Amino acid sequence: MFRHALPLALPLSLSLLLVACGNSEPVHQAARPAMVVQPEPAADAVDTFPGEVRARYEPELAFRIGGKVSRRLVDIGARVKKDQPLAELDPQDVRLQLEASRAQVAAAEANLKLVQAERDRYRTLLDRQMISHSQYDTVENQYRAGAARVKQIKAEFNVASNQAAYSVLRASLDGVIASRRAEVGQVVAAGQTIFTLAADGDREVLISLPEHAIDRFKVGQEVAVELWSLPDQRFPARIRELSPAADPQSRTFAARVAFDEGKVPAELGQSARVFIRNNASVPLSVPLSALTAEAGQPYVWVVDPKDSTLKRRLVRVGPYGEDRVPVLEGLKPDDWVVAAGVQVLREGQQVRPVDRANRSVKMLAKE
Template sequence: MFRHALIVSLVALLAACGKGEPVEQSIRPAMVVQPQPATEMMDAYAGEVRARLEPELAFRIGGKVTKRLVEVGNHVRKDQPLAELDPQDVRLQLEAMRAQVAAAEANLQLVKAERDRYKTLLGRNLVSRSQYDNAENLYRSGMARLKQVKAEFEVASNQAGYAVLRASQDGVIARRMVEVGQVVAAGQSVFTLAVDGEREVSISLPEQAYERFKVGQPVAVELWSQPDQRYPGRIREISPSADAQSRTFAARVAFSAGEVPAELGQSARVFIAHNGAVPLSVPLSALSAEKGQPYVWVVDPKDSRLKRTAVRIGAYAENSVPVLDGLQAQDWVVAAGVQVLREGQQVRPVDRNNRTVKLAAKE
């Protein structure tokens, strides 16, 4: 009786399924990564994100600092005031030069009138030629004196403007070396400005391996805020002399990619390959095998469907395995749950933070 009822129920269920609409299978998320250079074949150096240009800003005259208008971390615009000196001395100097200009102008009017009078008398033969020449020389001397004091007045006027330190370019105040009340000399560094634009990574290279590094050498940069993403770069410059205390050589690494989300002060790691080619690697959790043949699941960027791809691997590392053949750097590989996947299955690619990933190839 129970068997008969079960058969009838199954038949009814099948009939109902046949008449109803097909049930759409939900697209499951799949965590994906791109193959990265095998870290076992690379040296890693800690670094800090810095601006490409970091000019030291200083007053062009000396004096006592009366105002400091910005703090470290503030973003400033070109010509924005940053600090001010006590303007009393430069204002007095400017007033003194203004008075000298007025005196020179009055003197020039006097000697000009005298010259003109002697010129008229010379035409009537009432004065000698030498007397006229003396009046002419006094006039020319007065003109030269006026030109000189006007130039000195311009210098004093410029120095009055130099009492306000302004930003040379758009950027961020990276360092401050002055306090209100401090007396600074002309040219003494007051601020360090991190200019907007290109960012770099500052690293220190060990003395014992200095010969292995050269300008233009390709590297990979990993930001601590994005541990699963590496950006291509190159060594832009290497200091010719070692630091006196650390005995390391300062180097700057420039990003090769166009847009890199690197912010000032962020920590980073720079990976520099050993001599020879560096293979790609994938997480251990991305690898599976069948009949002794290892493979990974590669996601097609066109329709997000899976393709089983055979690979040739090297020696296992702690958390990853080098892939000697079968993958390209721009491929997207499923990094977890590979044992429940099947060929042609459509997935929704996500990263480790469950954010949807746009399957775009690396530049």
Template sequence: MFRHVLPVALPLAFILSLTACGNGEQAKPTARPAMVVQPVPAGDITEAYPGEVRARHEPELAFRIGGKVSKRLVEMGERVKKDQPLAELDPQDVRLQLEAIRAQVAAAEANLQTVRSEYTRYRTLLDRGLVSRSQFDNVENIYRAGEARMKQVRAEYDVARNQTGYAVLRAPQDGVISARRVEVGQVVAAGQTVFTIAADGDREVSISFPEHAIERFRIGEKVSVELWSQQGRRFSGHIRELAPAADPQSRTFAARVAFDDAKVPAELGQSARVYIQANGVVPLSVPLSALTAEGGKAYVWVVDPATSTLKRRPVRVGPYAEDRVPVLEGLAADEWVVAAGVQVLREGQEVRPVDRENRSVKLVAKE
């Protein structure tokens, strides 16, 4: 019988011995390390906005008369010189119109010669008393009408002659063709945009501001610009132009940033980033990695200095910067917040505060 009892008794005794060694108490979980930081003044924040290098002057070019495009002489991206032909219309109609006006000029000249001779003859007859004053006045009016008609057709001829030149679209200044909206064979109306030219000269950065922050920006405000091709190097500039109304599609306000130095090596179409100092806008800021949200409400994890436990703190934030976010309400300057791994934390969890070098941090408020 002891042979059957022994296999059961040994495991039971082993379990009882382990329980006696532990005194029936569970091991306390180890506090996990948490990287903590304190908020910094918002004056250390710069807001960044993406943009594109554009020419300061970008006139839209169009024919001054309508017609069918017979030649397109340049392509998009091609550099052009002042007065260089860009496109031509079929000149047949304007030439026919010019010939018609030329014929009217010849007819008006012949008529003017006739009425002038008649006027001279009646002037002589009037002086001799051979015609009445009313007859002379009638001839004089005909003569003056002939002169007026001559002036009219000559003006029409000048207009028609100019229109033959309008059939050729020329570049108004040196620059680069930045857009083309016409093809050979297309019929265009007078004033319809055919090309857009980026004129040589000053370069600017085109950006857009969100509508909730537009009241913070002013024309003339100082900014810095970083070109994608020259990362790490910033050029000073200022807001030169600010749209008075939001774009109906994007609901953003277009703006132009001008470089303070006209010799900045910025090329058309380059990507750029505009940095604007946020001095005096908000009191504090925290790293972007410290912020999380639930149900559309932002919050951070604040560490209690007395117990090293976590408390979830709702906050109201401003526009996000490149790597930080301004805190408008809900946080004090002497508090400590967790700056990494915030998605896996829970309320009341005990942590071991460390800095970015994994060194222990003594949680005391800044003096």
């Protein structure tokens, strides 16, 4: 009898157990802690451009006459003083021109003496009324022409003398030779650059600006410069010069940045970074860990301050940074965004907002 009753008692006991469980209250799950942050000013509000420290004055030195380079007296990196000889041309041709001019001066002076003596004789004859005034005027005009010829030849001699001095290229300022573009034996033309001199004095940073954003930059705009040798220090500066035309190869605009401070430990050729505030960018950004995407559409989880529930917020982002991403559309400065674990969250989920130190965050409900 008990063997037949046992199969009937077991289902009955299970049914009573299920009924008892069904009558109990459901178990309440605690709100999951979620680290939240508010959007901060975007790091991309500041554009960064690599640059090179250059001298403010960089004259290109060239011979004022053409010829063959016979001597080169300095090399790249050499420190030079003003009027120091840098290179020389073969002086043979200019010396011959100088000798020819000197001979022409001597001939013109001898001719002037001759016509002057002739004029003096004719003046004596005119005083004695032995010749006519027309005859005297002819001799007087010959004397004036001889005197003018002497002035002309002397001027040509001075030019030849100067050209003889131009065969030596000298430094125009104290500084350092930054580049060399000619060698011994090379025939150069007048005005062809031989050396580029980095003059002593103020230092600047040369940068290249992209053509698609050139309208955002102007002369006098305030910037900051960071030297690679001093990575934790930024020096105030401003754009001093902006090229009006783009480089034909790189399609960028050259700009020179001058330091506001007089004494900056910047040496020629040093690498530097120039920081320029981008006033056109949206000044909001969130950590990369706060961003996720679905079907190629990025979004973030925003906490509703009324009941601490999550809402998906679609956003439009800019170029990704190292640890943050600028948000161009979709967020407000007073929004609270989940900054970690966004892949396991769901719409409408209730959370307990905490900060990075695991302290509860009190949110003010929006009216």
